[in-house]
Amino acid sequence: MAALTKLTTNINLEMSGDTKRFLVSAKQGDKATRYIVARLLNNGEQYTIPEGARAVVNIKKPDGKHVYNTCTYSGADVTVELTNQALAAAGTAYCDIEIRSSDDAQVITSVSFTIEIEESMRNDSAILSANEFTELEGRIAGHIKNIEETDAAAKKAEAERVAAENLRVEAENKRVEAENIRQKNENTRIQQETKRQQDTSQAIENAQNATTAAITATKDCKETTEQANIALQNQEQLEATLNTATQIRQEISQMQQSVEAAKLQVEQNKQEIDEIIQNSLLESAEKILESVQNYFERAEALYSSMYLDCDGETPYLRTVTPLFIDGATPQVRSVNEGVDFDGGTPTSRLLAV
Secondary structure: OOOOOOEEEEEEEEOOOOOEEEEEEEEOOOOOOEEEEEEEEEOOEEOOOOOOOEEEEEEEOOOOOEEEEEEEEEOOEEEEEOOOOOOOOOEEEEEEEEEEOOOOOOEEEOOOEEEEEEOOOOOHHHOOOOOEOHHHHHHHHHHHHHHHHHHHHHHHHHHHHHHHHHHHHHHHHHHHHHHHHHHHHHHHHHHHHHHHHHHHHHHHHHHHHHHHHHHHHHHHHHHHHHHHHHHHHHHHHHHHHHHHHHHHHHHHHHHHHHHHHHHHHHHHOHHHHHHHHHHOOHHHHHHHHHHHHHHHHHHHHHHHHOEEEOOOOOOOOOOOOOOEEEOOOOOOOOOOOOEEOOOOOOOOOOOOO
């Protein structure tokens, strides 16, 4: 469907001056078809509308009702739409255009101009005049939008606050858990430190006991060493005595061989001795035989008990009391005659004459 042609009336408005009469004419009840393009002037020069400012048309209708609508603008040209409510009442309408800063801190208004609204032939009851405040409605709508946006932002902020609170609670729980772990670790550390101190005290006590035992052991070792030195000295004396006894035994062995040889000689000369006995006095022969028998017995004893008879005389010159060396201990020595040589230890050696 083809749209109706829009009718535009161009006017010039000084920002200061008297009211301009009958600049615009319109028909009662028209809507969305009539527009005014008002060029704002400042002493004949175009008035530049600041960026972000708002343009608003104020219309006092013939019946006393008011219209307060937002307008569009480009440069110094402001476009005013004559709405159905702006043209609702027939007669002269008084108008002006105001420019407001974005924060409403500043307002500047053009001179007034009139719109002659010709009465329509339609039924007057079909057109109801009322106040129209598209500017206020727009501002209210903007405020409502701001409120809604603020509410949305508040809800978002609340959601973020709840999320942050949840994070805080979670962080607090983690902190409590970490504190519990720290406290547990601290208790474990205290227990370990207590045990370490106890172990250290026990180790010190053990070390002291070990030191005491070492001192005692050192003392015992020293005593043992001294006793070992004494024993070593005694051992040396025993070895010296043993060497002497061994030498004596060797000499005795040699003497025993001599005795054996003498014994053989005696046996060989037995016949000769028998003849001598027959030719000698019987008593002397018996003494000689007794002496020889004693000699043999002594030789046998010397062989088994390390006795040594040393007689430098011949059987014929031997007296009843010979000279002999007894190498046995005092317990087994049978006679006390002659010279006794005891080969025992230095502490048990006895010497008897």
